[in-house]
Amino acid sequence: MLDMQHIIKVYRTDLVETHALRDFSVTVAEGEFVAVTGPSGSGKTTFLNIAGLLETPDGGRYQLDGDDVGTLGDDARAGIRNQRIGFIFQGFNLIPDLDVFDNVDVPLRYRGFVTRDRRARIERSLELVGLAARMRHLPSQLSGGQQQRVAIARAIAGDPRFLLADEPTGNLDSLMARQIMDLLAEINRQGTTIVLVTHDPELARRAHRNIHVMDGQVTDLKPYAARGAAPDAAVA
Amino acid sequence: MEIRPILSALLRNRTGALLVGLQVAITLAVIANAFFIIASRLEKIRRPTGIDTPNLIFAESEGYAPDYEHAATLSSDLALLKGIAGVVAVTSTNSVPLSGGGSANNYHATPDPKAAPIAGNYFEVNADFIDAYGLTLVAGRAFRAEEFTPVPANNDLPPVLILTETMAKTAFGAEPALGKRLYDENGKSGEVIGIVSDMQGSWLGNTRPGPQDLVFHPNGGFGKTWRYVIRVRPGERDRLLPQIEKALNGSGHGRAIIWVRPHEYWLTRTFRADRRMVVFLSTLVILMTAVTALGIIGLATFQVNARRKQIGTRRALGARRADIVRYFQLENGLLGAGGVVIGALLAYAASGWLTNAFQMPPLPPLYVLASALALLALGQLAVLWPARRAGAIDPAVATRTV
Amino acid sequence: MLGYYLRLAWLSLKRTPAITLLMIGAIALGIGATTTTLTVYHRMSTNPIAQRNDVLRAVTLDNWSADRPWDTDHPDNAPAELTYRDALAIAQGAPASRLVVMRKTSLTAEPGAGRPPFLVVVRLATHDFFPMFDVPFAYGAGWDGKADRDGEPVAVLSKETNGKLFGGENSVGKIVRLDGREYRVIGVLADWQPTPKFYDLNNGEYDTPEDLFLPFALGATLELQPAGNVNCWKPETLAGLRDLFGSECIWHQLWAELRTPAEVERFQSYIDGYVAEQKKLGRFPRRINNRLYTVDEWLARHEVVGRDSRVLLVVSFAFLAVCVLNVVGLLLSRFLGAAGATAIRRALGASRGEIFRQHLVEVGLVGALAGIGGLALGAVGLTALQQLYSSYDRLTQLDLSMTLAAIALAVLAGLLAGLYPAWRICRVQPAGYLKTQ
Ligand SMILES: Nc1ncnc2c1ncn2[C@@H]1O[C@H](COP(=O)(O)OP(=O)(O)OP(=O)(O)O)[C@@H](O)[C@H]1O
Numbered sequence A: 001m002l003d004m005q006h007i008i009k010v011y012r013t014d015l016v017e018t019h020a021l022r023d024f025s026v027t028v029a030e031g032e033f034v035a036v037t038g039p040s041g042s043g044k045t046t047f048l049n050i051a052g053l054l055e056t057p058d059g060g061r062y063q064l065d066g067d068d069v070g071t072l073g074d075d076a077r078a079g080i081r082n083q084r085i086g087f088i089f090q091g092f093n094l095i096p097d098l099d100v101f102d103n104v105d106v107p108l109r110y111r112g113f114v115t116r117d118r119r120a121r122i123e124r125s126l127e128l129v130g131l132a133a134r135m136r137h138l139p140s141q142l143s144g145g146q147q148q149r150v151a152i153a154r155a156i157a158g159d160p161r162f163l164l165a166d167e168p169t170g171n172l173d174s175l176m177a178r179q180i181m182d183l184l185a186e187i188n189r190q191g192t193t194i195v196l197v198t199h200d201p202e203l204a205r206r207a208h209r210n211i212h213v214m215d216g217q218v219t220d221l222k223p224y225a226a227r228g229a230a231p232d233a234a235v236a
Numbered sequence B: 001m002e003i004r005p006i007l008s009a010l011l012r013n014r015t016g017a018l019l020v021g022l023q024v025a026i027t028l029a030v031i032a033n034a035f036f037i038i039a040s041r042l043e044k045i046r047r048p049t050g051i052d053t054p055n056l057i058f059a060e061s062e063g064y065a066p067d068y069e070h071a072a073t074l075s076s077d078l079a080l081l082k083g084i085a086g087v088v089a090v091t092s093t094n095s096v097p098l099s100g101g102g103s104a105n106n107y108h109a110t111p112d113p114k115a116a117p118i119a120g121n122y123f124e125v126n127a128d129f130i131d132a133y134g135l136t137l138v139a140g141r142a143f144r145a146e147e148f149t150p151v152p153a154n155n156d157l158p159p160v161l162i163l164t165e166t167m168a169k170t171a172f173g174a175e176p177a178l179g180k181r182l183y184d185e186n187g188k189s190g191e192v193i194g195i196v197s198d199m200q201g202s203w204l205g206n207t208r209p210g211p212q213d214l215v216f217h218p219n220g221g222f223g224k225t226w227r228y229v230i231r232v233r234p235g236e237r238d239r240l241l242p243q244i245e246k247a248l249n250g251s252g253h254g255r256a257i258i259w260v261r262p263h264e265y266w267l268t269r270t271f272r273a274d275r276r277m278v279v280f281l282s283t284l285v286i287l288m289t290a291v292t293a294l295g296i297i298g299l300a301t302f303q304v305n306a307r308r309k310q311i312g313t314r315r316a317l318g319a320r321r322a323d324i325v326r327y328f329q330l331e332n333g334l335l336g337a338g339g340v341v342i343g344a345l346l347a348y349a350a351s352g353w354l355t356n357a358f359q360m361p362p363l364p365p366l367y368v369l370a371s372a373l374a375l376l377a378l379g380q381l382a383v384l385w386p387a388r389r390a391g392a393i394d395p396a397v398a399t400r401t402v
Numbered sequence C: 001m002l003g004y005y006l007r008l009a010w011l012s013l014k015r016t017p018a019i020t021l022l023m024i025g026a027i028a029l030g031i032g033a034t035t036t037t038l039t040v041y042h043r044m045s046t047n048p049i050a051q052r053n054d055v056l057r058a059v060t061l062d063n064w065s066a067d068r069p070w071d072t073d074h075p076d077n078a079p080a081e082l083t084y085r086d087a088l089a090i091a092q093g094a095p096a097s098r099l100v101v102m103r104k105t106s107l108t109a110e111p112g113a114g115r116p117p118f119l120v121v122v123r124l125a126t127h128d129f130f131p132m133f134d135v136p137f138a139y140g141a142g143w144d145g146k147a148d149r150d151g152e153p154v155a156v157l158s159k160e161t162n163g164k165l166f167g168g169e170n171s172v173g174k175i176v177r178l179d180g181r182e183y184r185v186i187g188v189l190a191d192w193q194p195t196p197k198f199y200d201l202n203n204g205e206y207d208t209p210e211d212l213f214l215p216f217a218l219g220a221t222l223e224l225q226p227a228g229n230v231n232c233w234k235p236e237t238l239a240g241l242r243d244l245f246g247s248e249c250i251w252h253q254l255w256a257e258l259r260t261p262a263e264v265e266r267f268q269s270y271i272d273g274y275v276a277e278q279k280k281l282g283r284f285p286r287r288i289n290n291r292l293y294t295v296d297e298w299l300a301r302h303e304v305v306g307r308d309s310r311v312l313l314v315v316s317f318a319f320l321a322v323c324v325l326n327v328v329g330l331l332l333s334r335f336l337g338a339a340g341a342t343a344i345r346r347a348l349g350a351s352r353g354e355i356f357r358q359h360l361v362e363v364g365l366v367g368a369l370a371g372i373g374g375l376a377l378g379a380v381g382l383t384a385l386q387q388l389y390s391s392y393d394r395l396t397q398l399d400l401s402m403t404l405a406a407i408a409l410a411v412l413a414g415l416l417a418g419l420y421p422a423w424r425i426c427r428v429q430p431a432g433y434l435k436t437q
């Protein structure tokens, strides 16, 4: 379970203070598929970054599976990212020097799996995204949709409990976008909690629940008629 | 073009700029001092010897047989050498100029041995020495043949002396030296009867006696080891050298001819350390400037790569190639200027250390200035290639890059 | 993980081969130059008899002029050499485990059989010279105290002289003719090249040792001319060599072997007592200032390391500094240029330590390659220097300790150059870089 209460995030530059998140509270239950929508600059990526322990909040409380993680040290946060969280970035963010196999391998390396285990996981996750045949391709030799699928494979290879995706379909055409959504839905069905940031209401509708962010706050909750688990989300 | 945005861009990449600036600074500090050292060594190597070096041959004879007769050998050798066709003049001598070995004495301008001593590098020669070394008589007269004592009875000063011009000034200042007397520490004295043109003495870079503070004594020595100065006609040295060696070796007298060598042999030996320093320092200077230039190229290349999108956008917005190139040149100029200012301070600090530790003369500002200008020019040259590459960036990258 | 890091480092270096070569070249050049000068410096300043440093003492007595010190730049230094009579008196009376008094002369050797005579530089020394300075023999041995007392005409040849006179064979028992006199060869040295020539630094400190060794007493009985420096301060009339023996001129070297602090103390008080006695006779006009020097102290006192080598050493370290700065700049730009990839790794769970280690491995790889290159360049530099030093070629041989020093230097330079960039890159905040994409 992911639980944020009264989270504050302020960016300070020389000239201005931006309150990216103000009193931001949200809870995501085990196995949920949540879509986050909102206008540009409203704080969606900031929320995801804090949820994924890439950034620390300036205030409020953040619990992951009941543990307070908002104040953990850098190494501890790296460990949680590595073991419990899978990330799909707004850009594809593949490492250009590494081929598909090695890109998926990156988080597994830091996890300390043995070689055989790593190989099995990489093959399984690439199979899932339909790229088993392209293991030795470099990112530059792949199409945008394929690159994004590699990023998904990389995010799920370590069997994370949470999958955080920041506009994974932003750069793709609508057909490709639907395929990616199908994939995410499939992953969610297998038990992974998914938080998806998207601009596309069409895609957002496929989630169990929709969180709308405006000016750094959750403004609205529109549960869509869910196919699966009953949502019991709380709004501050 | 405006300097302020360039400065702020430099400040944003502070570390990179600082590193290149420091490289320039250290390089300047080293090369300014290295150039100075190189220049002074070259000056020393090329300093005239004052004697007819290209046409001089030196020979050493050492008596070993129990019946060896020094005085007889000396006069027979002198006659033998003078008799060789192509030999211009000959003298016996105790030491070889610029060989690093010789004799020095403390002289006094008054009979009082407590008076301040005047150090002099003395050469024991015979009457023909002015011709044999290729000096010129400036005042007074040369030694007469009968004034030469082949084997002196003791180490007292001989009754007549000849000085170099420099020694005359060292001993008597502005007063005319001719007719004055120099005393030794036992109160014995000799009269100054002649002044000859300057020549380099036994030791280079000595202070007491100075390198040209020479006194000539009309003596043979008491030892069994003696040397000859043989001046030959121009161009004949290499032909005559083996002939002289053979003639001396074949003349008996119960002595060995230890060596026969051109004067240049000692110059090479004496200046070997200086040549080495020149070669070594020049190599380091070249390598160092090369590395610094590569550092500038490296940094600029990375700057260009990091700003590809920005440069493309500028180009798309109407900047000309030349504007982009100038931007990088100006940036490098600012960096170089900063480095050069710090470098000048470092150069003087280094020069201070050299002065303190090794009594080197202080660094003339000209060397710092010239080195600084050279480094700035080098920087401009080095940055040209990456800057031109930046200028060649396609405006389309602005729209294509994610 | 090391294997993984090595593979990443290799990938990264391969990506920009020109910059990689530049970095390796820069450090290698710096190390090459530093190794070259360091070797010469080390050779110049190294103690060639370090194993006996603590027991050997150079002996100095201050018998210079009342009016001025021996060395106006270092007024506390007593002269480096002794008069004949003081050297002899101390050699005969002083309490020491061993003691050698010596000087230099030159003689003419006649090889006979129609070959031309040649000059040999001769060391006149008492018998302890050989055991005190660990002089190695190929054949025979040195002489004994009796030969010293009786002035026996016996000779020890250097390896080279034995080659010239006897073609290198065992010449013990043969006769060598010097200045018309016959001497019996009793020993031939093995190769012996103490660099610098610590036992007599007065002239030619990097020269090879003398060509031939004779009992010290022969110098006086045969009136052999001095070949080293003779320095005099007192107004004295000197008519020939006889007068020099009785004069206040200094031209002898004296060394003592003192094995315990007590022995050193006893020896010091003996020479101080000796000088005090001499003062009563009107000699030694300066205050009592007799010093004993270990070999290290002796080398330091004589400033054996030339100014030029010290300047070159500083210059080459400055050069190394420039190379290191250069590489820091290149590494920093390269690491930060790939900060995006690092940010992804951090986001995927790499800890700071892991990122730091990954980049340090890359740096280490550069350092190792540069070290190899630097050693090769150093060897080239020394070969080139050989041309410039010619007679001192022993100064320019790369030895094991210098090889190790060069490797250590390479690693150190590589680490110095890499620590900061590696530290900088491991501080990269993942969020910042990901958002900009
Ligand atoms: N590093 C930063 N420094 C300063 N301000 C920042 C920083 N990162 C984000 N912001 C500001 O915080 C606010 C929220 O940014 P965020 O990236 O979360 O928006 P978003 O909802 O993801 O927008 P988009 O849909 O365009 O991606 C914005 O106003 C942005 O300008």
Ligand SMILES: [Mg+2]
Pocket (backbone or CB within 6 Å): A044, A045, A046, A090
């Ligand atoms: Mg966003």
